[in-house]
Amino acid sequence: MEDAVTGKMIDGLLPAGHDVKFSEIEAAFARLAHDRRRRRAPARALIATVIVVGPPEQLIPAAEAIEHIGDVGVRAILISEGNQTEPVARVTDNAVAVSGLAPGYLNNAVAALRLSSLPAAVWWRGGSTAAFADIAELADRLIMDIDQPDDLWSAAVRLFDRTALTDLRWTALTRWRAALAHLFDLPNVRRSAARLKTVMINAADGPSGRLFAGWLRSSLPWPSGATISIRVTHTQHASPLECVTLECDGPPITLKMREGRACFEATAGNSSESGRIVPTEEMSLSSLIGEELGVRTRDLAFERALIAAREIRA
Amino acid sequence: MTAPQNSGANPLLDGLRIEPTPAPTALVIFGASGDLTRRKLLPALYHLSRAQRLPARFTVVGVARSEMTDDQFRDQFHASLKEFGDVPKPDDLSAALARRLFYVQGEMDDTALYEKLVAKLKTCGAPDGVLFYLAVPPMVYGTIADRLAAAHLTEPQNADGWRRLIVEKPFGTDLDSAKALNQRLHKYLDESQIFRIDHYLGKETVQNLLVFRFANGMFEPVWNRRYIDHVQITAAETVGVEQRAAYYEGAGALRDMVQNHLMQVLALVGMEPPITFSAESVRDRKLDVILSMQPFVANGDADHVVRAQYTGGWVNGAPVPGYREEAGVSPDSTTETYIALRAYLDSWRWAGVPFYIRTGKRLPKRTTEIAIQFRKPPLHIFSRVSPTPISPNLLIVNVQPDEGISVRFEAKLPGTRMQLAPVMMNFRYGSAFGRPVPEAYETLLLDAMLGDATLYARHDFVEASWALVTPIHHAWASPTAKAPATYEAGDWGPREADELIAADGRRWRTL
Numbered sequence: 001m002e003d004a005v006t007g008k009m010i011d012g013l014l015p016a017g018h019d020v021k022f023s024e025i026e027a028a029f030a031r032l033a034h035d036r037r038r039r040r041a042p043a044r045a046l047i048a049t050v051i052v053v054g055p056p057e058q059l060i061p062a063a064e065a066i067e068h069i070g071d072v073g074v075r076a077i078l079i080s081e082g083n084q085t086e087p088v089a090r091v092t093d094n095a096v097a098v099s100g101l102a103p104g105y106l107n108n109a110v111a112a113l114r115l116s117s118l119p120a121a122v123w124w125r126g127g128s129t130a131a132f133a134d135i136a137e138l139a140d141r142l143i144m145d146i147d148q149p150d151d152l153w154s155a156a157v158r159l160f161d162r163t164a165l166t167d168l169r170w171t172a173l174t175r176w177r178a179a180l181a182h183l184f185d186l187p188n189v190r191r192s193a194a195r196l197k198t199v200m201i202n203a204a205d206g207p208s209g210r211l212f213a214g215w216l217r218s219s220l221p222w223p224s225g226a227t228i229s230i231r232v233t234h235t236q237h238a239s240p241l242e243c244v245t246l247e248c249d250g251p252p253i254t255l256k257m258r259e260g261r262a263c264f265e266a267t268a269g270n271s272s273e274s275g276r277i278v279p280t281e282e283m284s285l286s287s288l289i290g291e292e293l294g295v296r297t298r299d300l301a302f303e304r305a306l307i308a309a310r311e312i313r314a
Numbered sequence: 315m316t317a318p319q320n321s322g323a324n325p326l327l328d329g330l331r332i333e334p335t336p337a338p339t340a341l342v343i344f345g346a347s348g349d350l351t352r353r354k355l356l357p358a359l360y361h362l363s364r365a366q367r368l369p370a371r372f373t374v375v376g377v378a379r380s381e382m383t384d385d386q387f388r389d390q391f392h393a394s395l396k397e398f399g400d401v402p403k404p405d406d407l408s409a410a411l412a413r414r415l416f417y418v419q420g421e422m423d424d425t426a427l428y429e430k431l432v433a434k435l436k437t438c439g440a441p442d443g444v445l446f447y448l449a450v451p452p453m454v455y456g457t458i459a460d461r462l463a464a465a466h467l468t469e470p471q472n473a474d475g476w477r478r479l480i481v482e483k484p485f486g487t488d489l490d491s492a493k494a495l496n497q498r499l500h501k502y503l504d505e506s507q508i509f510r511i512d513h514y515l516g517k518e519t520v521q522n523l524l525v526f527r528f529a530n531g532m533f534e535p536v537w538n539r540r541y542i543d544h545v546q547i548t549a550a551e552t553v554g555v556e557q558r559a560a561y562y563e564g565a566g567a568l569r570d571m572v573q574n575h576l577m578q579v580l581a582l583v584g585m586e587p588p589i590t591f592s593a594e595s596v597r598d599r600k601l602d603v604i605l606s607m608q609p610f611v612a613n614g615d616a617d618h619v620v621r622a623q624y625t626g627g628w629v630n631g632a633p634v635p636g637y638r639e640e641a642g643v644s645p646d647s648t649t650e651t652y653i654a655l656r657a658y659l660d661s662w663r664w665a666g667v668p669f670y671i672r673t674g675k676r677l678p679k680r681t682t683e684i685a686i687q688f689r690k691p692p693l694h695i696f697s698r699v700s701p702t703p704i705s706p707n708l709l710i711v712n713v714q715p716d717e718g719i720s721v722r723f724e725a726k727l728p729g730t731r732m733q734l735a736p737v738m739m740n741f742r743y744g745s746a747f748g749r750p751v752p753e754a755y756e757t758l759l760l761d762a763m764l765g766d767a768t769l770y771a772r773h774d775f776v777e778a779s780w781a782l783v784t785p786i787h788h789a790w791a792s793p794t795a796k797a798p799a800t801y802e803a804g805d806w807g808p809r810e811a812d813e814l815i816a817a818d819g820r821r822w823r824t825l
Contacts, residue, residue, distance in 0.1 A: 047746055073746055174330075175366065181326035182335055182370045190324065219325045263406040277410035279364055294747070301329025 009090050010056040010080060013063060013097050017090035022098065025113065028091040036093060046073040046094075048293060049114040053106065053135070054125025054146075056080045056099070062125060063095060065285035074293065077113045079106060081127045103131040110138050119296060123168075123289060129155050136163045143168055143292050149207050153310055157303075164298040167306070169208045171288045172240045177215060179255055179266040179278045180244070188250075189268045195249035196226045201241065206232045206314035208240035214309030215301065216246075230314040237261055238283035336763035337474070338371035338441030342431065344458055345449035346376025346387065346417065350482065355449065356391050357399030358755040363411050367760050373440040376417045377431060387417035422454045428465035442475030445762055451561075452484055456498045463502040480509045480762050483574050484565060485771070488787060489780040496773045509762045510771040514575040516754030519717040519743060521769070523582045523684075524596070526711070526719065533709075534587070536688070538663045543706060545669045546685040546823055547579055549713075550677040552629050554803070555651075559642030566649040568621070571673040573783045577604060578771065579713070580669055583684055584659055593768040597775065604778040608658045611785040618657070619786055620799060620810045621650035624676040627803030634676060634803045648790070650798050651675045654811035656818070670815055672822065676803035682713040685823050696734055705736040717743035717751065 082100025203209030251269025395401035420427025486492025652674030799808035
């Protein structure tokens with residue numbers, strides 16, 4: 001297929017794609033599908049649209065992550081904000097990038113490009129907060145993923161009744177939360193935690209530490225006077241947390257990254273029988289977003305955690 | 315911010331995407347040095363651990379006749395992960411799990427073994443929720459149950475303790491033996507504690523049958539005699555008896571495949587909608603199907619059943635011997651390696667709709683599928699311009715190896731002429747969701763630990779199934795019974811199977 005336009009497309013984004021006018025995107029998809037059939041390439045069942053909104057430098061890794069999810073049949077729509085009313089688009093078999101779109105048209109673009117009758121997940125990697133609120137109307141799921149999330153979290157709290165929200169940090173914390181929750185299956189751990197004094201979190205990422213603390217604050221019966229302390233230790237590693245300690249009357253409850261970083265350990269006191277070794281698993285963007293694509297429902301535990309996290313400082 | 319009020323005993327489980335784990339469990343595996351344990355159970359435990367589905371307190375005690383220490387059992391665990399679990403070398407996770415593995419050696423009928431087991435459970439600090447897994451030959455099921463009861467191992471020691479028992483197939487060899495075994499187990503355990511495993515029910519696509527039928531509004535209205543012409547269920551294997559000749563000689567395809575796996579699959583296809591997705595509700599409706607099935611034997615003849623044995627042939631690019639030439643098989647064996655049968659259900663939904671089942675060893679392909687063939691349209695209005703007969707609509711549920719669902723329908727061939735051709739619309743489980751499908755044993759082990767018996771066979775289903783199958787064996791044992799037919803290894807079965815279905819004006823699907 002010949003490129004129809006040569007505009008200002010982001011370098012490195014969908015490098016195998018063809019540049020077309022916005023109005024020609026659907027026709028381009030149809031031509032590519034026809035080419036695919038001629039090549040006898042296997043067809044894939046499509047299950048969702050993933051819309052990624054963010055600055056150009058955030059779109060390239062997102063596109064690569066979606067490509068690496070595996071055989072999941074999704075159409076990816078990658079949009080960077082700008083001031084264009086007639087933006088340039090680049091199309092591949094199952095993705096389209098739209099460069100420099102004026103924020104006011106974001107929801108129109110998504111409405112035109114999303115697959116009908118299938119869920120749409122918005123992966124928000126940056127952009128105007130107003131557009132974020134607008135796009136909530138079109139999203140079955142809104143996944144936040146920005147470095148400084150305070151303003152976005154404030155906007156998100158107002159959207160809880162309109163769509164299912166989450167933060168990709170919450171996904172990365174799933175195993176940490178599960179490990180602690182499984183320790184709480186043991187009655188002696190629950191009894192001990194009822195006399196919680198301090199939660200100490202050593203986090204590689206401040207907002208992740210706050211979100212984890214917010215989850216504990218909103219989930220546990222919180223004794224009066226119990227405190228939360230979060231220390232941020234910047235590391236090169238992908239894990240959101242390094243160590244979590246719940247100081248109680250009895251022995252501490254601890255989650256701690258193990259040497260080698262392939263696993264972390266969950267222990268209650270010194271009892272080895274109740275300890276768990278938990279694989280940290282891959283924390284790549286593709287694995288995190290791949291996990292999120294399997295979720296459709298509103299996550300009340302996340303919503304409560306987010307409300308609590310906004311009040312907690314790292 | 316206050317904690318949610320209705321979050322159960324563990325406040326942190328609320329909203330957790332990883333499902334709650336079972337209560338503290340000690341898994342006691344009888345037959346711990348055997349093939350099933352090495353190939354399936356130990357890798358399943360590792361993968362459950364990786365998925366954080368094992369409880370915080372979890373202990374495995376292996377029991378077998380082989381001499382082994384705890385450490386040697388742990389070495390066997392690592393070896394089985396390497397060979398069958400895709401874990402090339404021990405990692406932190408397998409090392410942590412291995413530390414919870416223990417071993418007890420002894421003869422299954424020796425009371426001393428059970429004394430050692432009691433002592434081992436105590437010394438290793440095992441929790442009081444105990445799941446016994448009988449991965450041993452079926453003739454010792456009853457003995458083990460007797461000995462466990464005599465050693466008070468079937469009774470929990472405290473209020474939050476529990477006892478469950480998983481029994482592998484075959485569950486009995488005929489109706490009488492199945493009833494006797496049920497009665498023997500029920501002496502010590504009630505039905506809610508007994509889990510009769512059928513690994514077919516742990517397969518993702520088999521479970522998806524329930525979702526496909528009862529979570530979609532468009533299929534159920536046509537899922538009946540008015541629209542469905544017939545159903546074909548095929549379970550084809552390319553392998554022969556391999557190392558299982560001793561077992562297979564006494565079993566045959568009818569006991570090995572039809573009485574359990576294929577009856578379960580047929581029940582899922584034929585069942586009425588359950589009121590809820592609960593173990594008893596689902597199993598009640600499945601039982602209705604088996605109870606509504608017409609007997610296969612009338613006047614001493616099993617006319618609706620064809621049995622056959624494979625002779626030498628060529629499979630997967632290599633010559634293979636006939637069944638009677640296999641090591642461990644009697645040269646005049648009459649054990650069937652192939653079954654084809656026609657079943658009818660006496661119910662409003664299915665009256666007059668034949669269910670054809672075929673299963674065999676040394677067939678050309680390894681595949682298991684359910685094919686629902688719909689009736690043809692009442693009138694072929696295109697016959698003048700497109701005289702080729704219309705292919706009836708077909709809905710195919712691929713159980714293995716390529717799990718998915720396909721629908722065949724007629725479409726117009728592109729062009730100026732009105733020409734019709736059948737096309738397939740395919741949904742592939744693996745590629746649509748892009749996530750690995752868990753092994754059946756992972757699902758089933760976890761369900762048993764959680765006490766969920768939905769995917770396990772209930773005593774009355776097992777007995778009802780044997781009540782259908784046992785008369786066939788009796789008919790075959792008659793001096794006037796026809797000898798098994800034969801088919802060449804690498805063929806799709808004997809001529810008699812083709813004749814069975816051809817007598818109804820139909821034919822087996824080409825796979």
